[in-house]
Amino acid sequence: MEVGLSNQVIVVTGAASGIGAAIAQRAASSGAEALLLVDRDADGLRAMERRLASVGATVAGASVDLRDPASSAAVAREGVERFGRIDGLVNAAGLTTRASFRDGTPEVWDDLFAVNARAPFLLMQAAIVDMTARATPGTIVNILSMNAHCGSPELAIYSATKGALATLTRNAAHAHLRDRIRVNGINLGWVATEAEHRMQSETLGLGPGWLAAAAARMPLGRLLEAEEAARLAVFLLSKASAPMTGALIDLEQRVTGAPG
Template identity: 35%
Template structure:
């Protein structure tokens, strides 16, 4: 415990699912956390209270990543609340399962804006503040094995995640002289509130997809937490531009 003592993190989409799992793991390790939620104020309050039970500061902001002003506003609010932020987790994402020929320009733009444009410019705002302060930091992008492995009815999502994975490499290269590391976690099929309609309402399809996972089950939000703590900590000090795949073995087959 205490591997992240003294750190201050921003976690987008931190009120539920993978983001909440990461935020909770950070708090357990002594990290102050500022997280965002799209609109679920009740879940955000509950998450903040849970994080504070670990003796850390925890604040949140209801924020739509599709808003062009969101990156600057988030960094301003987080800095005011906690001080200089030195860990950023780009987790917030959106997804509509739509056949390729039926994807509308509006659906495409929404997915690309939230999943790629928002983390692109949020990372920029985060890094600019660290550079001005002469301080190091860590960016963790939550991508997906869908960035490299085709899945039906998710072409726009897959493009956004492939772009996010490439953002990791480009930003890692350019920000390395500033001591700012950028890495990716690529989850496999994971049960979250966002995809509840799949695993709860269509268990047959979920079971069929799960058969391709060598470890025999879909992921849970907490399954990604250890990798995130590692990338946020000094234990990964000589790692940037990398990708940790957490998928139950899906990418191996």
């Protein structure tokens, strides 16, 4: 089974670091014709552009804040104007702000839903419009979370955004199956990324030893790695995963519903 992305123009959000960056790198190494990288971190985005360009990838960056609904349309225009089309989309950008039923606020709700649910919807919408206008197949991969199944108490609002995106993933897959547009999602478990390190060590005050302590509690003795998510995302983008669509795949160290 060959997993390749030749002749595909791929848009990846959250591409300056973490899971999005790993997906962009894996897509480039898998032969993507061109990549449009999206992130609000302009410096990180430029660094990723240089890294991929140095290995021969055709790449462009779009520094936008996905809180702004107009940014999604701008990203789509950039992809079409620069590369002529959008063949694949990965919605990897996301916020993980903690908020429970006790301390969640309307502001946090709006912020999380804007980035984690509305922006992916608008980007999917723009990609689907381009794909259907050209009457060509396309693929969309949404990065979800195991928290979409329920979520821990301090992630109530975050979990709701991922649940919303899970429904949108299946809805789009159903609506556009006859258009040969495949839409799948990955429910990620706990991944060791730069953003997670900042959240745990600084924001939550657990210090630099948080990773070793967390890893010791996991069945594999470690957290998931961004590259593991990237491999699955590129498989779902590729023809090797056809005709799979509407699938929400748990990438986790535990089996949902299993005891203990």
